[in-house]
Amino acid sequence: MAAVKLLGGLRNKVGAGRLDVDAATVRELLDALVARGGEALTVLFFDDPRATPTEPHRDLRVLVNGRSIAFLHGLETGVESKDTVTVHLSGARGYPGG
Amino acid sequence: MHGWTGCVLRVDLSTGAIGREELNPDWARDFVGGRGIGARYLWQEVDPQVDALAPENKLIFATGPLTGTNASCGSRYMVVTKGPLTGCITTSNSGGHWGPELKFAGYDLLILEGRAERPVYLWIFDDVVELRPAEHLWGTGVFDSEDAIRRETGIPGTSVACIGPAGENLVRYAAILNDKFRAAGRSGVGAVMGSKNLKGIAVRGTGAVSVADPSALMAAQWAQKQVLSEAPLTSEGLPAYGTLALMNVINEHGALPTRNYREAQFEEAEAISGEELAQTRLAANKACFACTIACGRVSRISEEGRARYTLNTSPRNWKHATEGPEYENAWSLGADCGVADLDAILKANTICNDLGLDPISLGATIAAAMELYEGGVLSEEQTGMPLPFGSGDALVALSEATGYRRGFGDDLAEGSKRMGEKYGHPEVFMGVKGQEFPAYDPRALQGMGLGYATSNRGACHLRAYTVAAEVVGEPEPMDPRATEGKAQLAVDMQNISTAVDAAGLCVFLTFGNTLSDLTPLVAAATGIAYDDDALVRAGERIWNLERLWNLRAGIDPSEDKLPKRMLEDAIPAGPARGEVSRLAEMLPEYYAVRGWSPDGRPDAAKLAELGLG
Ligand code: SF4
Numbered sequence: 011m012a013a014v015k016l017l018g019g020l021r022n023k024v025g026a027g028r029l030d031v032d033a034a035t036v037r038e039l040l041d042a043l044v045a046r047g048g049e050a051l052t053v054l055f056f057d058d059p060r061a062t063p064t065e066p067h068r069d070l071r072v073l074v075n076g077r078s079i080a081f082l083h084g085l086e087t088g089v090e091s092k093d094t095v096t097v098h099l100s101g102a103r104g105y106p107g108g
Numbered sequence: 109m110h111g112w113t114g115c116v117l118r119v120d121l122s123t124g125a126i127g128r129e130e131l132n133p134d135w136a137r138d139f140v141g142g143r144g145i146g147a148r149y150l151w152q153e154v155d156p157q158v159d160a161l162a163p164e165n166k167l168i169f170a171t172g173p174l175t176g177t178n179a180s181c182g183s184r185y186m187v188v189t190k191g192p193l194t195g196c197i198t199t200s201n202s203g204g205h206w207g208p209e210l211k212f213a214g215y216d217l218l219i220l221e222g223r224a225e226r227p228v229y230l231w232i233f234d235d236v237v238e239l240r241p242a243e244h245l246w247g248t249g250v251f252d253s254e255d256a257i258r259r260e261t262g263i264p265g266t267s268v269a270c271i272g273p274a275g276e277n278l279v280r281y282a283a284i285l286n287d288k289f290r291a292a293g294r295s296g297v298g299a300v301m302g303s304k305n306l307k308g309i310a311v312r313g314t315g316a317v318s319v320a321d322p323s324a325l326m327a328a329q330w331a332q333k334q335v336l337s338e339a340p341l342t343s344e345g346l347p348a349y350g351t352l353a354l355m356n357v358i359n360e361h362g363a364l365p366t367r368n369y370r371e372a373q374f375e376e377a378e379a380i381s382g383e384e385l386a387q388t389r390l391a392a393n394k395a396c397f398a399c400t401i402a403c404g405r406v407s408r409i410s411e412e413g414r415a416r417y418t419l420n421t422s423p424r425n426w427k428h429a430t431e432g433p434e435y436e437n438a439w440s441l442g443a444d445c446g447v448a449d450l451d452a453i454l455k456a457n458t459i460c461n462d463l464g465l466d467p468i469s470l471g472a473t474i475a476a477a478m479e480l481y482e483g484g485v486l487s488e489e490q491t492g493m494p495l496p497f498g499s500g501d502a503l504v505a506l507s508e509a510t511g512y513r514r515g516f517g518d519d520l521a522e523g524s525k526r527m528g529e530k531y532g533h534p535e536v537f538m539g540v541k542g543q544e545f546p547a548y549d550p551r552a553l554q555g556m557g558l559g560y561a562t563s564n565r566g567a568c569h570l571r572a573y574t575v576a577a578e579v580v581g582e583p584e585p586m587d588p589r590a591t592e593g594k595a596q597l598a599v600d601m602q603n604i605s606t607a608v609d610a611a612g613l614c615v616f617l618t619f620g621n622t623l624s625d626l627t628p629l630v631a632a633a634t635g636i637a638y639d640d641d642a643l644v645r646a647g648e649r650i651w652n653l654e655r656l657w658n659l660r661a662g663i664d665p666s667e668d669k670l671p672k673r674m675l676e677d678a679i680p681a682g683p684a685r686g687e688v689s690r691l692a693e694m695l696p697e698y699y700a701v702r703g704w705s706p707d708g709r710p711d712a713a714k715l716a717e718l719g720l721g
Contacts, residue, residue, distance in 0.1 A: 018356075096360040100340075103622075104619060105576070
């Protein structure tokens, strides 16, 4: 079971701040969160919830052991039972900080 | 003129002379306003070698063409002067309502020179400008001083910017506070004000900002606000959690400096996070003038905390409420000191507001002292109390002692660089050019190290917020551990954020808006056909002028450096374990991107290109 930490507004949406999730990839882990928090989460998690997702939503940030999946293997990043996975929404636009 | 009022108010505190003069229109066009035009006047009028606390230094309050308009976040004024903490040009800005009131009173800039013989405050009510005695307020905190000055003016809606005892006592990182909780915080602008015996500036204006094309401005601000209302961070994240939302995020990246930058993860980050504040202590969020984001926090100390800490906010201890903390303050007073007590942080932050201290430099200086105490360099006899990392009581006691320069607070008032040198341990200073780092470890976020090292006002997160790309992932994700591309990123961010500062806007709006959303606002307000390139070029021009000022002040490019700890001591644990800053890989490229010589100096061709030759 990977230890999952949810940050910010996602805690209310999923109904927990910390939980253990059994998943082999980040995609499976997010699916497990959807199963717990409700289908509405798919809109927040995946770019096109109708299709098989290949990318996380542009506002979703996932870290595996503190490393963004943008620099790992995206949704296919492997997850092991000793891992800590952090999930939060960003939602910035523009050119932050200038 | 449109956008600008076209009028500079000049007050000679030595003679009491008050004069008005026309704003230089060429400088207004080329340097836009705020930080830019303030720097241009300082360049013209102040010898960079001046002692920052001498009467010859000037204190400039500068608004931008969008200050006081209905553009979202058009609340800003910039204080420009020579900073006593750094010796650099310093540009420190604040929101609230003070800047708009100065514009409504009819002034773009207020230039203060000389030194009053006795404490005074300045009262500006449109054309009525007078110096009033302030001896009865000297020694009084910001909260009571503001109330007293406002009462004395008798005019509702008056906004007051003032210093507390820290500014009077020349604490090197004293701040100027307006509207009680909004601060021009960094580099000691409050000490410069204190050195001039100027307690406060009260301003009320009954005019309005004349704009060149009201219809175009209405359309542009509507479009700008639409974008802000659609971006999740500016419409939901910042209102709900403020900038404190970053505490857990940065900690999870292993980039949260802890216990004076000896570690990069705080095991108790959750206890001082935005989520914790929102759940247990947040009363409301709050906005500056015309802001549609409202990131400000109105917080209450917890019931348990009330037994230990009383807040002297005004009206006296109103429902135990105060404002803040922002992310930077909660970090410096919290994780950097190893303090996980949110009530102690709220109390210390409120002391900073009332006494007029920069919480970033204060917390970082206390953290450096804690390191010396734990290392056996400082004794309890010297510090006046046990000073281990994690002591909220010591944090609170020393915050107050520093504002009044009492006991060991007198050493802390000098900042961590001078304090460390005094006790033979300069290595405890975590900062650049005399100014303490903010809340991002440059070993974990390579771009921030470059941003800190090259900032014109000493270490600063607001000048090149590479966190945006390295953590937030906008405008596109960049690997925080990589150095490739960071030089260009830092230069772009420095130029754009400088343009935003010059326009009179709050830089937080760039979490939603791009420069292209903002350019039409500046053009509509001023009637000058600025495009994105012109504003970026203005930002570059201002940046180069600040650099020139620093060079003339004797700040050598070799000062574009980071402490040895950042370059040689790897992060001991967490996601960024093993990382050090690789500044040397980025700095030469940075100079090249800037078009400077390899030793970091703008050459004649670059200056001519920018109209600075
Ligand atoms: S975003 Fe925050 S700091 Fe900026 S103007 Fe709005 S309330 Fe003030």
